Structures are given as C-alpha cells and as structure tokens.
Amino acid sequence: MAAHxxxxxxxxxxxxxxxxxxxxxxxxxxxxxxxxxxxxMSSLAMAILxxxxxxxxxxxxxAAMIASGERMDFxxxxxxxxxxxxTGGVGDKITLPLAPLVAACGVAVPQLSGRGLGHTGGxxxxxxxxxxxxxxxxxxxxxxxxxxxxxxxxxAGDGLAPADKKLYAxxxxxxxxxxxxxxxxxxxSKKIAEGTGALVLDVKVGSGAFMxxxxxxxxxxxxxxxxxxxxxxxxxxxxxxxxxxxxxxxGNAVEVAESVEVLAGGGPADVVELTLALAREMLAxxxxxxxxxxxxxxxxxxxxxxxxxxxxxxxxxxxxxxxxRETHVVHAPASGTLTRxxxxxxxxxxxxxxxxxxxxxxxxxxxxxxxxxxxxxxRVTQGDALFTLHTDEPDRFGRALASLEGGYDIEDGAxxxxxxxxxxxxx
Ligand code: URA
Numbered sequence: 032m033a034a035h036x037x038x039x040x041x042x043x044x045x046x047x048x049x050x051x052x053x054x055x056x057x058x059x060x061x062x063x064x065x066x067x068x069x070x071x072m073s074s075l076a077m078a079i080l081x082x083x084x085x086x087x088x089x090x091x092x093x094a095a096m097i098a099s100g101e102r103m104d105f106x107x108x109x110x111x112x113x114x115x116x117x118t119g120g121v122g123d124k125i126t127l128p129l130a131p132l133v134a135a136c137g138v139a140v141p142q143l144s145g146r147g148l149g150h151t152g153g154x155x156x157x158x159x160x161x162x163x164x165x166x167x168x169x170x171x172x173x174x175x176x177x178x179x180x181x182x183x184x185x186x187a188g189d190g191l192a193p194a195d196k197k198l199y200a201x202x203x204x205x206x207x208x209x210x211x212x213x214x215x216x217x218x219x220s221k222k223i224a225e226g227t228g229a230l231v232l233d234v235k236v237g238s239g240a241f242m243x244x245x246x247x248x249x250x251x252x253x254x255x256x257x258x259x260x261x262x263x264x265x266x267x268x269x270x271x272x273x274x275x276x277x278x279x280x281x282g283n284a285v286e287v288a289e290s291v292e293v294l295a296g297g298g299p300a301d302v303v304e305l306t307l308a309l310a311r312e313m314l315a316x317x318x319x320x321x322x323x324x325x326x327x328x329x330x331x332x333x334x335x336x337x338x339x340x341x342x343x344x345x346x347x348x349x350x351x352x353x354x355x356r357e358t359h360v361v362h363a364p365a366s367g368t369l370t371r372x373x374x375x376x377x378x379x380x381x382x383x384x385x386x387x388x389x390x391x392x393x394x395x396x397x398x399x400x401x402x403x404x405x406x407x408x409x410r411v412t413q414g415d416a417l418f419t420l421h422t423d424e425p426d427r428f429g430r431a432l433a434s435l436e437g438g439y440d441i442e443d444g445a446x447x448x449x450x451x452x453x454x455x456x457x458x
Pocket of ligand 1: 059076119199208213214215217
C-alpha cells in the first residue's frame with residue numbers, strides 16, 4: 032500500500048479535492064493501526080462533513096472499512112439470508128418481531144444490532160431486559176442458532192469493520208455524525224462485511240431521526256442502495272415516518288412487551304404495518320415472495336420462532352419483564368383530538384428517565400420508558416391519562432416532563448387522519 036501523509040489527505044479534502052483510492056486506502060488502514068491520530072481523523076471527518084465525497088470516494092471509503100476487518104459468509108446455510116437495518120428512531124422495536132417472523136417464513140436473519148445512544152433506542156438494550164438473555168455470541172454460536180432457529184439478534188464482534196468502530200466513536204464526540212457519506216459508509220461497511228444476501232434499509236425521516244427532511248433521507252437511502260447493489264447485496268430502502276414515535280412505548284422492557292403483543296397477533300397497528308412491510312421486502316430480496324408473513328403472525332409460528340430465538344441466547348421468554356419502581360401519569364390538559372405527538376420529545380423523555388445512556392459506558396434501566404395512551408388522530412377527554420412515565424429514580428421525572436412540554440397538540444374540533452408510515456421506496 033502506498034504511503035501518504037495525514038496532513039496531505041486533510042488538506043486535499045479541506046480544499047474540496049476528490050480523494051484518490053490510494054489516499055483513502057491508506058488513511059483508513061493507518062487510522063485503524065493508530066498511525067493516524069484521532070485529532071487528524073476528526074479534522075478529516077469534519078472536512079468530509081463540510082465538503083462531501085462523491086459516489087466513487089464513498090464506495091472506496093466503504094471498501095477500505097470492510098477491508099479493515101473480517102468478512103462473514105453465510106452461503107453454507109441451508110436457507111437464504113436477509114437482514115434489516117434502521118437508521119434509528121423512537122419506539123423503533125421493529126427488529127424484535129421482524130427477525131423471528133422472517134425466520135418463520137423460511138429465510139435466515141443474521142441481525143447484528145447496536146445499542147442506543149442519546150434519544151434513540153438500541154435493540155440490544157431492549158433485549159437485555161429479558162432475564163438471562165445475552166448479546167455477545169461467537170461466530171460459531173451465531174451460525175448454529177441461524178441454522179437451528181433461523182434468526183439471531185446479537186452484537187457485532189470486534190473483528191467486523193474495526194475502522195468503523197473507531198471512527199463512529201470519534202464522530203460521536205466531534206460533531207461529525209450527520210454526514211451522509213460517513214453514515215452511508217458506516218452502515219454499509221458493517222452490513223456488507225456481515226455477508227447477508229439481501230438487505231432492507233429502514234431510513235427514518237422526521238424530528239426523531241438523524242435525517243429531518245425527506246430530501247436528505249432520500250439521498251442517504253440512494254447512496255446506501257447503490258453501495259449495497261455494487262457489492263452484490265440485493266438492497267432496497269424504505270423511507271419511513273419518524274415525526275411520530277412508533278407504537279405506544281419507548282424504552283426497554285416496555286418495548287419488548289409491545290413486540291410480544293405483535294407476535295401474539297395484536298399490538299399497535301403502525302408497528303404491525305411496518306413489520307409486515309419490511310418482512311415482505313426481506314422475503315422478496317431473498318426470493319421468497321411466495322410466503323405471506325401475515326399468515327405466520329396469525330398462525331403463531333412467528334411467536335414460536337421468537338421463543339426459540341430468546342432461549343437459544345440464554346433468555347427466558349416466559350419470565351416476567353422488569354418493571355420500574357416509580358410511575359408518573361400525565362393527564363390531558365384539555366379535550367379534543369391529539370393532532371401531534373413529537374418523536375424527539377418522547378425519545379428525550381425516555382432517555383432522561385434512564386432508558387438510554389449519556390455516554391457509551393453508562394448502564395441503562397430495563398424498566399424505564401414512556402407509554403403513551405393516545406396516538407395522533409385519537410380523541411382525548413380532559414383528565415384522561417395521556418402518558419405514563421416509568422423510572423427507578425423519581426428525581427428523573429422533572430426533566431422528562433420538561434421534554435414532553437410542547438411535544439404534543441390537542442385541538443378541539445379537529446379531525447386528523449394519520450399519514451402513511453412508508454413514505455417512499457428506493458431500489
Ligand atoms: N448508524 C451507524 O451504524 N452509523 C452511522 O454513522 C449512523 C447510524
């Protein structure tokens with residue numbers, strides 16, 4: 032590999048030049064080895080955030096991050112594979128019912144998931160509220176569960192895209208997360224290295240998402256679909272609404288309980304709708320459009336797959352879920368129609384109650400979170416319970432209540448039909 036100099040690469044991007052393949056390969060490799068310092072990489076990340084990268088640069092950057100670690104290969108499994116990745120939202124528990132549902136349809140789901148940071152929840156944090164369940168698996172355990180159960184949700188091992196692990200942690204503390212080339216390459220390097228055959232991206236749009244506007248969400252989705260397709264992964268993206276939080280719960284155990292309701296054939300209509308829409312895309316990508324996932328929800332086979340999947344990772348799917356020690360109910364201040372429920376306000380409240388963490392190493396509370404008792408379009412009467420806040424530490428209620436203030440509107444005489452959840456499809 033040709034040697035370069037970190038300052039030379041930073042200056043090139045600062046001056047809006049296209050980085051060469053050789054510069055990109057070198058800087059990612061040297062950063063992973065510790066030769067390029069954090070302050071140099073953060074300067075380069077800021078130059079990329081400000082000046083962008085073209086599709087050629089993004090593809091090379093992604094390839095270099097994949098090459099920094101191992102690549103997994105599921106081609107020896109007896110069934111095709113499909114995975115889903117969400118760019119992160121509030122109340123987004125969809126992976127929990129989706130992975131066992133798709134497994135029950137005959138497609139294997141190797142779901143490498145993450146933890147929440149800030150106001151967005153993390154799938155691993157939610158599942159860890161199930162007594163005994165563990166997120167860390169060896170590659171051998173992952174293969175065995177995929178062959179036996181068909182679905183596994185676990186943490187990515189240290190060997191997968193180590194350049195991204197380092198760079199993501201750095202971006203998080205240097206104001207360089209919200210750059211489309213960096214988000215796209217971060218997500219797609221992990222998904223391509225993971226070796227899934229098909230991939231469905233759930234790109235969130237709205238106040239509770241990284242991408243607040245449809246235009247930037249579409250650009251991110253198109254960039255990721257192109258990266259996946261060029262790498263031979265059947266990739267599509269759905270742009271989905273994150274102005275309103277999903278379902279009726281945001282937190283950890285409260286979201287597991289809601290997911291189990293969906294697997295039992297009930298649950299909130301929006302969670303069921305999005306789970307089925309993503310399942311159909313995953314099945315189509317894996318060549319199994321002949322199976323209707325709604326049938327597998329109705330006949331209990333998705334629930335069977337869930338219980339098997341939880342047990343395979345040490346969890347007890349029938350054990351009672353942890354409950355927070357304290358609750359506080361917010362009552363409707365007026366009668367009328369709930370016309371707005373802001374995802375960011377709810378996500379912040381759940382975070383402040385202890386469902387999320389402020390720093391990566393902080394613990395989360397399994398029982399903390401927010402339950403809302405009405406959704407946009409519902410009529411409420413003054414004094415009705417609107418939200419129930421859950422936490423183990425009552426001194427957290429004040430800041431959580433402050434984040435909900437101004438986070439919803441109740442309008443007398445208003446009529447509202449909620450808009451669609453799936454806003455667009457790319458791929
Ligand atoms: N999720 C990731 O994995 N990476 C990003 O950069 C943003 C969201």
